[in-house]
Amino acid sequence: MADKPLSIVPYLKVPDAGDPYLEGYRCGECNAITLKSRTACAACGARDSFQDHKLSNEGVLHSFSIIHRSFPGIEVPFISAIADLDGGGTVKTNMTGIEADPEKIDLGMRVQVVYEIAPRKDGEGNEYMTFYLKPAAK
Amino acid sequence: MSDVYIVGTDMIKFGKFPDRSVESLGAESAHGALDDAGVTINDIQALYSGNLMQAAAMVGQRIQQEIGQTGIPVINTSNACATGATALREGWMGIKAGIYDCVLAVGVEKMAGAGMLGGGGGGKGIPTEGLMGSGSMPCVFAEAGMAHAKDYGTTFEQFASIAVKNHHHSTMNPKARYQIETPLEEVMGAEMISYPNTKLMCSVNVDGSAAAVLMSESEVKKRGLTSQAVKVRASVLTTDPWTDRDEVMPDVNTCTRNAAKEAYERAGIGPEDLDLVELHDCFATAEVLHYENLGLCGDGEAPKLIDEKSTWLGGKIPVNVSGGLLSKGHPIGATGVANVFEICTHLRGNAGKRQVEGARLGLAHVIGLGTCCGIHVLEAPSA
Numbered sequence: 058m059a060d061k062p063l064s065i066v067p068y069l070k071v072p073d074a075g076d077p078y079l080e081g082y083r084c085g086e087c088n089a090i091t092l093k094s095r096t097a098c099a100a101c102g103a104r105d106s107f108q109d110h111k112l113s114n115e116g117v118l119h120s121f122s123i124i125h126r127s128f129p130g131i132e133v134p135f136i137s138a139i140a141d142l143d144g145g146g147t148v149k150t151n152m153t154g155i156e157a158d159p160e161k162i163d164l165g166m167r168v169q170v171v172y173e174i175a176p177r178k179d180g181e182g183n184e185y186m187t188f189y190l191k192p193a194a195k
Numbered sequence: 196m197s198d199v200y201i202v203g204t205d206m207i208k209f210g211k212f213p214d215r216s217v218e219s220l221g222a223e224s225a226h227g228a229l230d231d232a233g234v235t236i237n238d239i240q241a242l243y244s245g246n247l248m249q250a251a252a253m254v255g256q257r258i259q260q261e262i263g264q265t266g267i268p269v270i271n272t273s274n275a276c277a278t279g280a281t282a283l284r285e286g287w288m289g290i291k292a293g294i295y296d297c298v299l300a301v302g303v304e305k306m307a308g309a310g311m312l313g314g315g316g317g318g319k320g321i322p323t324e325g326l327m328g329s330g331s332m333p334c335v336f337a338e339a340g341m342a343h344a345k346d347y348g349t350t351f352e353q354f355a356s357i358a359v360k361n362h363h364h365s366t367m368n369p370k371a372r373y374q375i376e377t378p379l380e381e382v383m384g385a386e387m388i389s390y391p392n393t394k395l396m397c398s399v400n401v402d403g404s405a406a407a408v409l410m411s412e413s414e415v416k417k418r419g420l421t422s423q424a425v426k427v428r429a430s431v432l433t434t435d436p437w438t439d440r441d442e443v444m445p446d447v448n449t450c451t452r453n454a455a456k457e458a459y460e461r462a463g464i465g466p467e468d469l470d471l472v473e474l475h476d477c478f479a480t481a482e483v484l485h486y487e488n489l490g491l492c493g494d495g496e497a498p499k500l501i502d503e504k505s506t507w508l509g510g511k512i513p514v515n516v517s518g519g520l521l522s523k524g525h526p527i528g529a530t531g532v533a534n535v536f537e538i539c540t541h542l543r544g545n546a547g548k549r550q551v552e553g554a555r556l557g558l559a560h561v562i563g564l565g566t567c568c569g570i571h572v573l574e575a576p577s578a
Contacts, residue, residue, distance in 0.1 A: 061479035065320060065327065092442050100437040119440070120345060122337035124329045124391040130313065137328030137372045137389075139338055139444055149338075149443035150327040160392055187326050 062174055062186040063141035068092045068112075069172075071186045077172040079188065081146055083110035090145040115193060116142035116171040121164070123157050138190045140168050167193035199412040200291045201573070202529035203232025204536040206405035208370045210522035211307040217254055220404040221303035222261035224529075228299065228406035229262075233418070236263035239408075240295040245272045245282030245302035248309075254528075258301055274453065275563025276477065278302065278371070278406035279405065279531025284569060286409045287430045296414040302532035306525070310400070311388075333389035333397050333478060335564070339447060340480025347495040349483060351391045352498055355382040356501050357479040357523050358396045364508060365518025367549035372401045372524035391574035395522065397478035398563040403526030404532035417427065426574040427538045428462035428556070435566040444468065447481065448570040449489035457560070460491070460571040469512060471552040472539055473534040475562040476519040486514070489560060508549055516541070516549045535561035542575035 064071050071077050081092045085108055089100035097104045121138040139153035143150045148170070155161060175187040205227025212220060221244070229235060241296040244255025244409035259269060274281040279302030283297060313331040324330060343349050359379050365371035375384075377395050385393040415424045433454040438446045459465055474489060476482040488495040490511050492505075498507060505515035517523045517537040520530065538557035540546045559571045 063320065065323060071522055089437065090439070120330070120332045120338040120391075121343040122341060124325070124331070124334055124420070125387040125389065126311070126333070127331060128324055131322075131325035133325075135325055135329075135332050137330070137338065139342075139440070140441070145439075145516075147440040151325070159351070164341065167272055175321060175326055177326070181322050185321050 058181055059183050062184040065175055065185045065187040069186060077146065077188070078114070078188050079170065081110050081112055082107040092146065092148070112146040113143040116140040117166055118162070118164055118166045118168050118190070119147065121152060121162055121165040123159060136162070138168070138193055141191050150187070152191065153189045153191050169193045196291050197293065197328060197413065199287050199427045200410050200412065200415050201408050201535065201539055202415060202420045202424050203228045203229055203230070203234070203408035203426065204406065204539045205534045206370055206529070206536045207403060208351040209372045209403035209526060210402040212305070212402045213307070213490060217249060217303055217305050218257035218261050220305070220402060221254065221258040221301045224303070224404040224406040225262050225301050226298060228408050231414065232408035232420070234297065235407060236265055238297050239265070239267060239299045241267050241286065241289055242269045242297045243286040243298060243360050244269060245271065245278040245280040245300070246280050246304060247273050247275065248304060248306070248527070254303065255301070258303070261446065268561050270529060274567055275565045276475065276527050277531055277561045277563035277567045277569040278528040279533070280559070280561045280569030280571065281432060281528050281531070282339045283407060283571065284430045284432055284533060285534055287427055290409055290411050296411040298409050299406065300409065300532060301404065301406040302529035304528040305402045306400040306527035307402050307526060308400070329389065331389060333392045335445060336478035336481050337389040338444060339484060340478070343484055343497070344574040347498060350496050351383065352379065353498050354391045354479050354483060355379055355393070355396060357476065357482045358382045359493045360507050361515050361519040362395065364516045365522035367547065368518050368523060369519040372399050373520055373522050392478050392480055398477045398520035398525035399522065401524030401526050403524060403529045405529045405536045407532055407535055422576055424576050425542050425545060426499045427571060428464070428574050429458040429572040430568065431458045431461065431570045433457070433568045445564050447564070447566060447567050448484055448488050448496060450566055451485060451562060454568040454570045458570040458572050464572070467557050470513060471516060471538065471551045471557045472514045472560070473517060473519070473537050473557070474514060474560040476515055476521050477525060479521065479564070481517070482514065485560065487525070488557065508551065513551050515553060531561040531569055534561060535573065540572050542573060
């Protein structure tokens, strides 16, 4: 078993010291920002053009849905949310810290990325670090 | 290059056929299309088969084994929900290239009981569904719709109105899965799957097949089929170019806009010239987006189009008079051929109670996530 939480997705980094953070890639040719590593840039086709690009923990809510029926074993309801991060990059994850009520959620609202240990472990008992979106502190 | 014509089409009534094979469902619509065209399997020079769920299992050859193994080439296609349109388009290209004069395209799928599609990651680690949002199709298309709401204030009621319309249209289509009116309060009050999509705003998993016989102009004339030959004015396939959000939000808009622009250019028409449209209403939220993507109205004007009932039968531009995927059903590999069947049926004046009177030009549109878009623009037979 790992001695620290594993990352739920490759673009979430869990350093030995300091806070978790999100890091994608930026194409040096066209400035496209991606979450996953690729053979070449999906936007312009350039090769060997990617640089690590740390993503902001703040952004704007672009869209959401409230899930009332998911796949077997998944607890509902939950908010699935998409946010455009300041400085580029878009992420999708659960939204917490707000009621799962469409009347209460404002599209375009400021949100922040928060990091928590996921409430699921893998078959070997490893813990995972994940991230959520929540309304930005006023 | 020869113009290409659709001279025979058919679709089976969509539904649940647990005791029938994929190939027997495909064979039924294939025979229907051959009969409609007045040809036999011995006249067919190539078979284009569309199927997703058994993509590795030679469905086209299995259909041949049902209807006649004549030794012709078979091309099996798989392109998500644009699978059927892709098969049809490959056949169109075979004739355009001058290689064939008479081909058959069949789309078929067994979907009933498949449950909700999509997924939440998988592979290494822990499942992300419910932790990192939802990968279910109802959610993906809900999020696409709510992005429209962010820009234009589209309401739950307006999204729900799409389902009211399409379920109404299907009451006039005996081949649709359902023939049941669903008033607005019933749609809005149905089980919420993924806000704003309730159960009645999600496409129906059904089994189904549809087929079309395509011919070159010379073949149409030789066989005297001009009076039933629907001209393919444009056949377009696009994929999604990179957009900033598409790693987390499949972009169904840009590929549709690009396909529509190319289709209108190739057909030499504009959206205002269309008499009816069958578009990919996999969820009610999706239909709203495609009104604007296909240029049926300007950006931000879809809510107005809905409120004015412009896309109902009898309106300015009827959309999904078949009942659409929401009510006719969505057997994935068949859908892109079934949409073409519907347009051809109207252009030939055979649509019965749901006939769009005097229809001359129609557009069929499908989207496959992953992502691709297929559009066909079709013109009525010359009198």
